[in-house]
Amino acid sequence: MDNYEYILETEHVSKNFGDLVVLKDINLKVKKGEVICIIGPSGAGKSTYLRSLNQLEKITSGKIFVRGDLFLHRENDKTVEKLAKEERQKLLLEMGMVFQRFNLFPHLTVLDNIMLAPLQVRQENKEEARKTALELLKMVGLEEKANEYPNKLSGGQQQRVAIARALAMKPEIMLFDEPTSALDPELVGGVLQVMKDLAKQGMTMLVVTHEMGFAKEVADRVIFMADGVIMEEGTPEEVFNNPKNERTKAFLKSILNA
Amino acid sequence: MKKLSKKTIITIIICLVVIAAIVVLNRMMPSQEEMIENASEKMEKMIEKDETRSRKRVTVTYNDLFIVSYLSLSSSGANEMRERFVGFMNHTYNADEGKMKVTGQMINYTYRMLGRGQNMMYGAKLTILLTTLTTLIGVFLGTFLALGKISKRKILNKPCSGYIFFFRGTPLLIQLFVIYFTIPKIFGFAWRDLFDASDTESVYKGAFLAALIAFGLNSGAYCAEIIRAAIQSIDKGQYEAAKALGMSYGKTMRKVIIPQSIRRMIPPVCNEFIMILKDASLVFAISLLDITTISKTIMTSEGSYMVFIPALIIYLIITAFFSFIFNKIEERFSIYE
Numbered sequence: 291m292d293n294y295e296y297i298l299e300t301e302h303v304s305k306n307f308g309d310l311v312v313l314k315d316i317n318l319k320v321k322k323g324e325v326i327c328i329i330g331p332s333g334a335g336k337s338t339y340l341r342s343l344n345q346l347e348k349i350t351s352g353k354i355f356v357r358g359d360l361f362l363h364r365e366n367d368k369t370v371e372k373l374a375k376e377e378r379q380k381l382l383l384e385m386g387m388v389f390q391r392f393n394l395f396p397h398l399t400v401l402d403n404i405m406l407a408p409l410q411v412r413q414e415n416k417e418e419a420r421k422t423a424l425e426l427l428k429m430v431g432l433e434e435k436a437n438e439y440p441n442k443l444s445g446g447q448q449q450r451v452a453i454a455r456a457l458a459m460k461p462e463i464m465l466f467d468e469p470t471s472a473l474d475p476e477l478v479g480g481v482l483q484v485m486k487d488l489a490k491q492g493m494t495m496l497v498v499t500h501e502m503g504f505a506k507e508v509a510d511r512v513i514f515m516a517d518g519v520i521m522e523e524g525t526p527e528e529v530f531n532n533p534k535n536e537r538t539k540a541f542l543k544s545i546l547n548a
Numbered sequence: 549m550k551k552l553s554k555k556t557i558i559t560i561i562i563c564l565v566v567i568a569a570i571v572v573l574n575r576m577m578p579s580q581e582e583m584i585e586n587a588s589e590k591m592e593k594m595i596e597k598d599e600t601r602s603r604k605r606v607t608v609t610y611n612d613l614f615i616v617s618y619l620s621l622s623s624s625g626a627n628e629m630r631e632r633f634v635g636f637m638n639h640t641y642n643a644d645e646g647k648m649k650v651t652g653q654m655i656n657y658t659y660r661m662l663g664r665g666q667n668m669m670y671g672a673k674l675t676i677l678l679t680t681l682t683t684l685i686g687v688f689l690g691t692f693l694a695l696g697k698i699s700k701r702k703i704l705n706k707p708c709s710g711y712i713f714f715f716r717g718t719p720l721l722i723q724l725f726v727i728y729f730t731i732p733k734i735f736g737f738a739w740r741d742l743f744d745a746s747d748t749e750s751v752y753k754g755a756f757l758a759a760l761i762a763f764g765l766n767s768g769a770y771c772a773e774i775i776r777a778a779i780q781s782i783d784k785g786q787y788e789a790a791k792a793l794g795m796s797y798g799k800t801m802r803k804v805i806i807p808q809s810i811r812r813m814i815p816p817v818c819n820e821f822i823m824i825l826k827d828a829s830l831v832f833a834i835s836l837l838d839i840t841t842i843s844k845t846i847m848t849s850e851g852s853y854m855v856f857i858p859a860l861i862i863y864l865i866i867t868a869f870f871s872f873i874f875n876k877i878e879e880r881f882s883i884y885e
Binding site for chain 1: 792808884
């Protein structure tokens, strides 16, 4: 068994775009199997934080640990310490990412979308990859769409395929970047259901979301971010029913009145 | 087997009918001998006499074009004679004046510009061959140049940008001259020496090679810009998704980005193809016998200004044919859009 306390850990993570401070000193420790929902007004830096974990954004300074290993340490936009390339790649694959705009590959069928990375990156054999892909499609309830192109699918179906595609790389952590924000209201439910199932199976999840109902029901911990800072952190009951921070109160009030 | 659409079936039927008609009418085309029978007695006698002589007095030109043929008999010397005929559906029509005169000339010119009875370095065949090869070279070269120009590495980026800047910033005709005349001077070789000296076509083959190199290098620069634009039009999310799945830059390009950009490249590449087709007429400057050169020669030697009309039509037919092909390819790639 691996010897680590937290599967994902960030210390003093900051990010500037020029003079604009997007993230300021974010500290977060995630245990294996934990589901964390990050809420907050737009422009709070929630998505940037999630993307910087996955190296889609470069952090300005701070440390990121994955499974107890120092994955990346940067100060003043310079990398101080990082793992060897292969090690880094391996840890990077422990994080699967689901995007707001799905980003399925339009030129490939649903099945090929899911099989592409396992075949290209993990060099799995084709039969194996196909079997896994079909199982994942069954899990998200889209078996019969295996040979369709993404443009024939609804937004909700596309997002479920995107989840299956991320899962095909067998990640330990799933990062969801506003997975339901680009969907029509009636399609949100199906995606959330898949995410709930995943949470039940013990997947570690970081979810940036505006679905408060989902956060209340599924999250082990809710984080409220504003202006690039974690304002409040706690169980769903604590944050939703007894918010301490003024900003949290204001935000929740505006959401509930909407 | 995929079901054919109604439109496709109709197109196929029309094509088959047209081909059948051409075959039948081609069979009914009078042969050279049959047409000579219509010549005047005087002319026939001269031809008869010619059979036993080594020096011919009558020039016989017989051109057949799909379903019609054209026969021109002319003798030189003191009693100069000229008789011309058009053959169609087992009949031979006199073509010394009137409508048939124009028809006869058109058949004659078209036949010569299509380059029938000559080698590959002649007429429309030359134009099509040069254009097709140029486009292939251009797309191949352009892909690497585009990837180089997109690359953030200066060592790749700068030379590629410079190349594109140079070839787009200078006239194609001068580039052709430099490659055909200047380069051999500097390096001390001749284009025709690259081919077998006993081959009478070696001069043309050398010129063709030079033209192909000049056009290919030039078109590479234009195609690079097309391909770069197509690649950069792909949504940033595609790169991010591939990166999040752990795919390297090279694999992302090969498996995700380039396959998607091909669909977007087809219309501008088709456009580039047609531009090359027309630019190919510049080879008249190095005496390659393409449609343009032949029509110009006919115009100057025979004083016929009608010759440019069939030239235009031939270009138009070639363009239409390739536009059709490119449309079909585009449809093929459109399934997911």
